[in-house]
Amino acid sequence: MVSFSGLQFHDRAPVYQQIAEYLKRQILLGTVQDGDPMPSRRELAAQTGINPNTAQKAYRLMTEEGYIYTDGNNGSVVRLTPELRAAIDEELTRGLVERFVEEAKQNQLSYKRVIALVSELWGDE
């Protein structure tokens, strides 16, 4: 059963999008695999403290994007193909860095300074 107990919301994106993104992260981490059952709408809502309607909206989004499917009354299940996994990696990894680089350039930051700041702010490693 896919768990959303570790999900912490922020206010920079709609809640239902954050839920979908959380699932994608779990997929990339290998925590969630093809065929894994999703909690019910009401259970997810209870886990995360949101409204069941918002949970339903998240499931609709994930269904539209192809990451889950719903079998009648038996709940929803994760669907994962190599293509979907590649799409997630593209969005969460390259897409993240692409948006950052674009914004950094828009702010006229130099490559050198960006690298220095990333190194400084990364902390350990």
Add this chain to the structure above:
Amino acid sequence: MVSFSGLQFHDRAPVYQQIAEYLKRQILLGTVQDGDPMPSRRELAAQTGINPNTAQKAYRLMTEEGYIYTDGNNGSVVRLTPELRAAIDEELTRGLVERFVEEAKQNQLSYKRVIALVSELWGDE
């Protein structure tokens, strides 16, 4: 006269916030300096194709943040102190990188991979 003709809006933030951020970028670039006159609300609205009320909202935000002040009926003027400039740099530079690093860590990206991706996607330089 401060110009907003180069401003291109996106939909990830309210328009009035994007206007304020654009001014801050111009300040960091040195294009805008202390005492520079701002266009009128209606002129900014015409320049950028937005509603004068939204422009007014942006001016109110910039006034509250201290980057402009309004002299009665004579229009608004940019105010720039070393403290304000430092605050802008903190927000637009360090803040940007901080949010990126946080999100990258949340997605379990390694420091090494992030640096590699930034280098790859940066292009020239």
Add this chain to the structure above:
DNA sequence: GCGTGTGTATTACGGGTATAATACAGTCAA
């Protein structure tokens, strides 16, 4: 059968954002 849980749908409300249409008072040049 009955209760519980399931997915799904509808309606309503509040808040934030943006637009739209005005309105008013002040300034200033013609």
Add this chain to the structure above:
DNA sequence: TTGACTGTATTATACCCGTAATACACACGC
């Protein structure tokens, strides 16, 4: 003085987001 511009304010509408309260049909175990 008149007209055009200025900043400022108000009201209305519309959309998205999230919550809230229901409602319905279906499936399953007791």
